[in-house]
Amino acid sequence: MTSPTIPPAVELPAEIAPYVEVLRVIEERRQKLNEYWEIAETHLKNALGNAEIGTVHGVEAVYWRHVKGKTTTDYKRLRLDHPEVIPLLQSYAKVGNPSRRFTLANAAAATKPKSASP
Template sequence: MTSQPTTQSPVEPSSEVATYKEVLRLIDRRQAQLDHYRQIAESYLTNASGDTEISTANGDPALSCNGPLTFTTTFLGIPIEGEIIRSNKDEQKPIEEFAPLMQAVLDDPTVQAFGWQQCTPYFNDGDECIFSAGSLWIRTDADPAPEAGDEWDWRRNHLVGNHHPTLGERPRVWDSVTRVHTQLSYTGPDEDRYDRCLALSNAISSGYSDNVLLDAFGDHAEITITRDGITVDTYDHE
């Protein structure tokens, strides 16, 4: 008797795939802030002597959302479109320190658009869920615009501080013996422009501007900024 071939049902994609994609999103969002904290720690370790202790003053402030959806019309004179979720928090660095950093990037004629994400996670593996902002991306006039449906991957490849294709980079090399990163020389078309963009990235991801960013754009937000205006979209995350 001839056996009949068996037919296998199509294999459904594992639900873990979506989970790991979201993990990558969260890692990208936090990387800039973690890099900033690493620089702070390395600076203390390099300069510390005797029983010098690292201050905990550089830790993230705990912020929580307690207000309904509201609407803000402008930020630094630029119109905003979108719903704003207000939060209650301790004051940090004032807007007067953040504004010139953002304006310096806006005034660069080669910068076409930039933006970042900010949110309080809904879940943090049992730890406190703390607001943070980061993952500043920038599009210059030398960058092609992202294709429809490819915005997330495009922004991931245009983060300030990583190897940005048109801004350049200032790479760091890890020394496994001293366990310290060594900063290498800048490579790219314009170091002054890179430094202006990096200063804004550090201001966003350091945690010291959370007061300003939450007041202006709210929680769970994706911000996109051009010379024509600011758009706030809801940031979908865990």
């Protein structure tokens, strides 16, 4: 299976560039909100103790349910213990559909315009 050809970088129009900064600000705020979420979640979990449901004024407000652990196969150990099954394992391999992941580039590099070479 061959990898798809990656097209070259495209220069974004000037009117689109401010959206990069908008995303950076949102990402910074999201990280801060995640910190607040974790603090609040920790307090609630401590208050719940072993209970799965927490109520506020008699109304269910939070759940901290027990979830069955995920069962997986230790393929590394299986390959070591039974190398003869590798071709069989490969014949059952499934590959998901390719997708694209959107991420922000390094902030310092993206905010400085390229200077012309002397």
